[in-house]
Amino acid sequence: MLSGPFDYDAPHKLAMRAVTLLLQTRLFDSIRQELGGTYSITANLQTQKFPRPQYSLRIEWTCEPARAEALVQRVWQEIAFVRDIRLSAQQMAAVRDSIQRDVERESQDNRYVLNAITRSYEEDGGKSVGDVEHFPEQLTALTSAAVSQAAQAYLKVETSVTVIQNPERR
16 A cells, blocks of 8 residues: 555546556556466555545455565566656557546446535535536646656655455464
8 A cells, every 4th residue: 555645636636546547457467467466456546635635545456375475576566667657648548548438437327426526525615516527628638747747756665555464374
């Protein structure tokens, strides 16, 4: 888990969403597909404004206990890769498309809009409730530089905690 202070605003949240998407893709491709280390690996981002602006990025998976250390090392390699990546225009377009598909899927049952409204009331008494309408413009404005800056700012070893839970031996 990586966590720490966060510049809590729409552009930073969107850039970290893109970073998380990139990380999730890299982890799935390497840990699941290439190494066969797990059936499922997830990268989940949470941000909050109160009581202080912060983020947490949890990476979770299950695996054979004997492989845990090696897989943790590979996860750190993938984090470093994402932290240092510079996306081409084509890669950035693919990231935007993926985020847009996620939002469309979440919007089918109004989950995206309801979450945005709820967050607005929790954070500022509803003053920014109309910002949900500006998401398409925010997504279009998302740049490779913003994604790279977010990855470098928030994917740091010094803000991490690694926990390995092993089954009880009987």
